[in-house]
Structure formats: C-alpha cells, structure tokens
Amino acid sequence: MALSGVRVLELAGLAPSPLCGMILADFGAQVVRVDRCPRSAMNTDVQGRGKRSLALDLKQGAGAAALRRLCLRADVLVEPFRHGVMEKLGLGPKVLLQENPKLIYARLTGFGQSGRYAKSAGHDINYLALSGVLSKLGRKDENPYAPVNLLADFAGGGVMCAMGIIMALYERTKSGKGQVVDASMVEGAAYLSSFLWKSQNLGLWNRLRGENLLDSGAPFYETYKTLDGKFMAVGAIEPQFYEQLVKGLGLDLDKLPSQLSFSDWPEMKKMFAALFSKKTQAEWCRIFDGTDACVTPVLSLDEVALYQHNKERGSFIKNDQEEISPRPSPLLSRTPATPSSRRDPFIGEHTEEILLEFGFTKEEIAKLHSEKVIEFNKPKANL
C-alpha cells in the first residue's frame, strides 16, 4: 500500500483527527492511537479502522517521557489539542523535532497555532462560521445552516491534515527533514471553498443566499419530494442536460421561460415540485436512468451499498462485524488502500505489543504499568 512502512502516532481526539488517522491507516500506515489513561468508560472513536491502541497517561512525567521515546521511532505525530496543551506537557514541536528532526508534527486544530482564538474552544460550526463558508449555506430567508459537521471537521480538517502530512512525507524524501503541519479548520474550510472566492466575478453569487445557481435558488439544481416521500436530486446545469430534464418531466421547452430567467425560478420550482410529487422515486429513476438529465435518487445510508452503480464498483465494504462503511477513496491502480476488516481497537488493547515494538523492555513496561502510566485492556473483558 502507498503508505506502508510509515509509523504514525495519533493522540486521541474528537472527530477530525480520527478521520486523518483512519485515512493514513487505510492507505497502509501503521497507526497507533494514543488513548487517555485512565481510560474513559467507552471508546468514542468510531473511526478507529486499522489502528492499534496504546493507553498512556501523558500527564505523568513518565508518560510524557514514554511518548518522547515513541516519537524517536515515529514518522508522524498527529495532535488534536488546542494550542499550548502539548507545550504544557513538555511535548511541543521544539522538543520533539530536536530529538527526532525527521518527525512530521501535525497539529490539527480549529483556529490554528497563532491568533487570538488559538487557545479557545470551538467546534465545526464555529470554524465554518469564521471561514466565511457558513454565510453561503442555507435556503432563502433562513438562517445559515451547517451541513452536519462535514465541512470544517472532516473536509477542511481531517482530510487537509492528511494531505499536509503526505506532502511533508514526500518533501522529507528530498530534504531528509521533518516539519510542523499547522492544520487550522477555519483555513482548511476556507481553502476548500476557493471556488467560491474565485468565482465571485462570474455573477454566480450576485443574489442573496438561497437565490443563486448552486445554493438552492435554481429549479434545475434542487431536490424534489416524490410521491412515496423520497427525494430526487436534480443538477441539470448545462442547457443540453437541462433539455433532457425538461423532456423527462414531460414539459415543452419552448413553452417554458428561459433557463436562466432568475425572476421565473420560484414559479418554475413550484411547477417542477408539483410534477415530481406525482410519481414515486423508482418511477422517476426509470425515466431518468440512462439519460444525461443529471437526475438521481437521494439515497439513504441504508440504500447506498445496494444501489446498482455502487455495487458494481464495490464502493461500500463490510467488516468482519458485518458493519458497512465507505471504501477508502481515491482508488490507486497499483497500490490501492486495503482497509482492515477487523473491528476498531479497544482502548489500551495493544499497549504492551506497541511498547515492545518501539523498544521498551518487559521490565520497563511492567514498571509503567505498576505506576499506572499505561493500561492494558484485554479484548475478552469487552466481549
């Protein structure tokens, strides 16, 4: 796999850093999740695929020292705390990079490592708000609306951080040096939205939120409810595709206002909505499948894996617990990701084997254990 041989230490965090670690693991890296010790009653990382867990108390001097030792043999450290937390533990980049100059030290935070908010708490919606993106999301006459915690946490955070790590790993093959990756979710979400910025002069965003081409203003870029309470997604932007949409709806193009007549959009939406409500989702699929009308069903998470196209590509996978999840993306032709099919690790499940692998002796491990710096957690206890 593309990242085999890369050793990653991921300090356990909320949502974005677990995704970052999972991407690296899916593509072959050996990812160790460093969990808190004493461990919490329940594992909240649902993105632990392919990782192993080491439970280590970083607040004890011996715990912080153990992490420093682990970092000597690691390629990447991912830390998800607000700025200052790692420094307070004596584990800041100055210390760790001095000890291992090849280390890639990835810091995944909401507000970045500097600026007045660097030490403030926040969540996806706050980061999205400060990126400017949130102001563009939402329907006409409604408040801005955050689409779950996908944009800042995962796209602008977890994915951007993984990209930064991979670029730093590539650069290291030339310089032999590690570096700090300062991944701010505000900036990640803003960067992700570069199209929004760069397209300001195209006239795409001249109208209020929810009245533009791609933000639910246009009748041909919208979702519509069907007779059976399901939905269809319509994305017929180009005139040749719009023509096919109109045909599929049983309308006559010549009798409709021009596609880009903004003032007619609200009425056209009503007309399209009335038509979509007359047939079931399956009936609309039969009409539009195989055309270029850019009309697709809105599938639920329960439906996607069984949907013919997704089945043909094997886009969703099952683990040995029969849980379905998306297959890693993108597909690499020679070295595709081979995600683990095992269940996620229990906190502290691999503490001993990881420490042995990183050069700790049995005696050292026993001492750390007796001092409650580390914890073991045998799987049987969880079954």
Ligand SMILES: C[C@H](CCC[C@H](C)C(=O)SCCNC(=O)CCNC(=O)[C@H](O)C(C)(C)COP(=O)(O)OP(=O)(O)OC[C@H]1O[C@@H](n2cnc3c(N)ncnc32)[C@H](O)[C@@H]1OP(=O)(O)O)[C@H]1CC[C@H]2[C@@H]3[C@H](O)C[C@@H]4C[C@H](O)CC[C@]4(C)[C@H]3C[C@H](O)[C@]12C
């Ligand atoms: C799924 C839910 C998550 C929702 C995601 C949400 C929408 C997000 O946006 S996530 C993005 C959050 N932001 C960041 O990650 C940016 C960077 N980080 C931060 O800004 C902060 O970390 C913070 C604001 C997120 C949290 O601040 P906090 O003060 O808690 O932490 P820090 O200041 O960073 O410091 C960390 C301290 O911890 C110490 N530490 C760290 N590691 C160790 C270690 N190994 N040993 C010892 N100590 C360690 C470190 O030293 C720091 O100490 P100090 O403070 O003293 O300096 C989920 C959200 C809530 C979940 C639910 C909830 O938990 C209840 C249930 C619990 C149950 O177990 C499972 C079900 C739950 C319902 C659970 C379900 C889900 O997981 C949630 C809903």
